[in-house]
Amino acid sequence: MNDRDIQTPKTTGRTTRRWLIPLSGTLLLLIAVGALLHQYQTEIANTLLDRALRNQPAHITAMSGLNADTQHATIDSISVVLSEPAIEMTLNQVELTYSWASLIARRVEAVRIDDIRVTLLQSEDSLTEGTLQTGRVSVDCARTGICQIVANGGGSVNTEILLPGSSDPTPLRFGWTQPIRAAWVSASQFTASLSLQADSLSLPPLPLQSMPVQLDLAVSRTGDELRIDASAHLPADRSLQINASHEISTGRGSGQFTTDGFVFTELFPLSALVSLPDETDIIAGQLAAQAQLTWLRPAGGEFELQGPIDVQAQNLSGYFGDTVFTRLGVYMKAELLPDWQLRTREPGSAALTAVDPGIELEYLSTRFTLDTRNSSVQLIRPQATVFDGIVSAEQINWQPGTPEHFEIQLQRIDVARILGLSAYQQVQATGRLDGRLPVELLNTTAVINGGKVTSIPPGGSIRYRGGRFGGSNQNMELVNQALQRYDYSSLDATINYSATGDLNLDISLQGISPLLNNGQRINLNLTIADNVPELLSSLQAGRSVQDALSDHLQRR
Template sequence: MPLDGSMPWKRWTHLAVLAMFALTAQPVVAAGWSLMVQQGRIGLTLPDIHSGGSVVTGIRADVVTAVDADNRVATVQFKTGSRLQAASIVQSGAESPFQMEDVRVDLRDVTLTVDLNGTAPLPERSSVAGPVVITVGAVQHPALIGQGWRFEGVVNGPLTDLRVEGQVRSDSGLVADLTLRNVPGEFLAARAITQVEGASGSKVMAGTLSDWPPLLELDTGQVRAEASLRVEPDAPLALHGQLDFDGVGGVMNRTAISDLNGRLLIDLEQGLLTAGFRDVTIGQLNSGIGIGPVHILAGYTAPKSDLFGGLLDIQQATAGFLGGRLRVAPGAIDLSRKPWRLPVDVYDVSLARLLQVYPTEGLAGTGVLSGRIPVQISDAGIEVAQGQLAAISPGGLLKLPANRLRAMLGSSQAMSLVVEALQNFHYSVLESTIDYDEKGKLVLDVRLEGENPEVRGGQPVVLNISLEEDIPALLTSLQLSGRVNEVVTERVRERLQQSGEETVP
């Protein structure tokens, strides 16, 4: 509905007062200083209302009333058939155009009371109370999928400080508790609370929000959303929101998400958006290789004119990874300037677990890796230039399959020695640079120092090996293997079938 606090509530409630006085023209039974109208009926077709950027068209009031009045108080009881209607309510504007079509307000059992003794303006001496039902044929807004809505609740208070409380429901099934307070000429305040759960909640949100990601499916947990807004004349919209996540799990594109918990706080005041991620944890993110648990503490600020071009302040971002830990260094990222740089520190990653992930039989090893990977994100994709990983002293053991090594390194005499040494290589030094381009090609330049006790009497060997890997193809293979979940596997198969590629890893 329009956010102008003085319209249309003020106009429509004034119409109800006028309707009451119009009823005095009906047959009455009078006694002394009192009168009663047992059954009054009136229908009014009213001119369009223009107020600021809002327009209400096709307005009609049909009221069936019982009136009881004396020299002190007049009471109007609206009967079945009493309703206000509008063909459309449109709030134009470049920022958030809003439109409601076929609006109907059912007023049956609502009571209007007017104090006839006071000297204050009529709206201050008039109050309403009772149940109210509002149906809207279609709500149109850039953030919403067009559909019908229905509100059932109660209205209470003087016309100068009107309160409405109840529950609103969309055709797609979204249900929210709604509270409105309107003080004409001063402010309009609203508060809404909703909660969705599991797969049914995901379907509801997908049918309500136009920007809901089409490949996002939730299957466990619940999300509770609370928002309040306040509109004042000649002042920007003030909005406060909160999202609480409890055990949320699902799939985003080809990544499985499990056990998401925490809170997102959002404030919009004076044209500035601020957001905060508080106590956010994720049990695991899995696109083929599991990462988790994840812990995030961050803030975000952006001007209303560019909500996605603000400043992301990372205070804490850590994740478990293959027995070790990943950490994004605290700092601020200006999202309006690309590329975004994200230095990722790697601590104590298990080489044994890393080799187990790789879909090739015969890989084995021991040792612990640490280092830093400078991630860069641009419109072209993700890149890494000269990342560094190294094994922590005293080193460990490597056993690599001979057939895989021959395929990678060739079968020359020099390479044969390398292949033989790596069948049981006891290393003291393992160092690697990491380069990754936007097309998904990973290049590892590995330096190894150590020996194979079974080769040349265990003489020291220094090896420099360059390895390449197609990471998207590797992740696709892992996803097809069922290591993520059935939804991801099926999505990968469908994508491969559409592209005409093989579906067997």
Template sequence: MPDKGSVQSRRIGRRLFWIGGPALLAWPLAVAGWSFAIDQGSIGMALPDIRSGGWEVTGSQADIRPSVTADSDSAIIEFAPSSLIITEYLAYTGAEQPLRFNTLRTDLSNSTVTLDYGASGSWADRIAIDGDIAVSATRVEHPILLPQAWNFEGRAEGRLSELRVQGTLVSDSGFSADLDVQLDPDGGVSVAIESVIDGKQGVRALAGTLSGWPDLLTVDSGNARLRMAVSTGRGGELEASGIADLQDVGGVYNRTAVSGLSGRVRVSLENSQVAGSFRDLAVGEINAGIPVSSVRFSANYNAPMTELLAGTLEVQQARARFLEGTLRVPPAVYELAGGSGRIPVEVEDISLSRLMAVYPAEGLSGSGQLRGRIPLGISGDGVQVSAGTVSAIDPGGRLQLPADKLQAMLGGNQAMDVVVQALQNFHYSVLNSTIDYDEQGKLTLGLRLEGKNPELRGGQPVVLNVNLEEDIPALLTSLQLSGRVNEAVTRRVRELLQESGEETAP
């Protein structure tokens, strides 16, 4: 059993080393050829607050168990299990969106710090870390994140000036991501994040992590592999990029059901410009009341960060199936700046019979096929169409429109009785229509028909010019409440109508 004097001498020696640590680092410059070792000790100390380069660190307390080996060139500090540094508050306020950590616990167990004081250069070049590291925070705050606890477990390796940290980051909501942080000797930082979001549980964890997650977005199936890279240069300039590989994703956004979404989406930010690319994007079906299926889309998009809807769209492929026909945007470059740009949607071989079948009114029927061109405008105010055109393909077809619906659409105008009678059984050879759609959802059709009703005026030729108006949001609401989309959409529409105090019946 060691005597009390021996034990007390070792304790005093450890205290003297840590109290005189700064002096020992300078002493080897004048005295060479020495070395010493100190076995594991237990040290508790308050660390100074730091405010530098946009960083603020306050209330730090170290409770560490180091073993030290030193000579005239370097010192090696090995930390035993339960070596902790606890920081009450850490924040980076050098950016427009500050990052804050509360009660940060850094576990240095089984890690090693090497101080190469015999070398030249800054201390960041002469201090190296190697080993496991675990960090937890009771609360992390940033504008893009929901405040909550986070944990990180991984490994740190390299000199402070070019330190690399790799590991797994987990939020309290269950979101998990692989993290790779690389410091640049010039002062920059590069961060790579990779995560796999799988099914409802993965989406629920992501939604519980991001503050900007849309309330009206739910995902029921599929998975996504997300990869993001963020870097800052010495001058603080920010570059960011992200890739999402989607596989058979299905869900509901607002009142629209989406199924079978697959493909790759890439987004990057550089010099205040946002660039996006969509590669081999495919959607099984998009249904807001009238289904659009077999969507195929490949394109690039570039816009200033401050005006995301005023960019340049380069379409390589954009097509879909609609009412037994096709929708298509011709490959080209479309300038959308100023809200004046238009994306031409070409419609081909649309079935009038199918169109009449989806309309929520009894007694509608028709035959024939339609083609046309609809210039689509997209702005912060919504979607608009101006001077679109649709016409029937030869040889025409047949229309049967119920009198009560027609009179309602025509405003009960008695002067239109002939039109109402003719359209009870109208055989047309010409059907042309102009299409306009405003931001409030009002659709206006300028319809010109040439043909005859065999039961009217002995089947004499008739030319009809009719202006029709339709409230598209109300029409879609009726379709959604009729169960033509899916149960999730119907339920959401009913909830929204109940919140607004409107009727829920179609």
């Protein structure tokens, strides 16, 4: 080994010391001069901070009350403006702790801030104006090289955000009392956890009620990936779990969203969660959902969200308008499309114990598909129990503005149950009916032309206990006498139902009346006309939907 080999590292060491020693001396001199010359402290600190921030999207706008020594510095107030994103930040009662080593490394070992106020300025992104305020914040960057932050003093956020698909900003307000904890090595590697409590959280573009929300949130970033794990706790043990990741550079992300089950009761109905039309609510049952969504937010492009959504409802009971329903169950595998539309991935299933718009329908069931892109719904083999018989169809397709033709099958309809309605209390009858009803459906208007109903052998009987009808001629007198007690062997009816709700039944009866000529055989032709909407209104009149629903729940 020669002298040149030995001398080279010594020269390098001297060169390093040449800039370290002046730097250390300069820092010491600045701090010492700052401690001795109080009137120049702010100017010295501003100069140092401005140089430190020279290559950053930030600058100091104001600072007051600086005091410094060789280990500590305190600042009454410091204001910073960040241009990306547009933020104004005010830090009050700041205390910095440092050492010779940390000063040489151009960092402090610890920071304590008693109060932070952040103003979020108008931007072209989803965030608009707002403020954030927090209590005491402590930062420790000593020895490990990993900075840790703890915010113990609680805080609040009052801001507005622009939700995807909305043209107007949405107010967002929440606060927290539990500590916020975070740790980071750099801006591209950090972790944070916090627990937020919103006393009244609402998002006006969405039909959500204002309600208290507890949010437990864990956020981490490693390189380009941002990871979020959150639990939102709503009243009555309702919760939402979120596990998501997002690539910052590409704007792509994916996440799983899960509800363990929203349980509805009379004390916590659906209306406590979402805004509903008047006289509409769900007061029993539970709803669970799971979604595996992906999203893309390209620079300057529209936000896209898509992915599978599974929904399961059990025993939902409630009312809409004057109609009550009990124990609705739904299972659906759907897909959210990029244009915020929804379609089923496969036929779903729905079953309902009862629905009562005035006439009780029981044990409804169907398979179904839906597609909101063209507002279409397909019912596959829908079936219900009506008047103790079965009403069914092979398939019903519904789409606004498109006429649909299908046939309803009637099996073993009980005549006694039909006439048991309060509108026909003067008539008693027995017997069962089969039939078919050709239906033309346009939007929500149904028309029936030439429906046929036929009695099932051996027929039945009719007992009319009302007043006289049809005039006083001889034929009508015969009808009045015959219907007081009439045993029919066959009943055939033609049914027509108009778009205005007018129902016409042309009935042909063959049978005998024991009250006439010792059981003389008599054939009767009757026409019955009624308006179905008016009939249903009369059956609903005076009843409380809440009382009717309670009655249905108690009976089942």
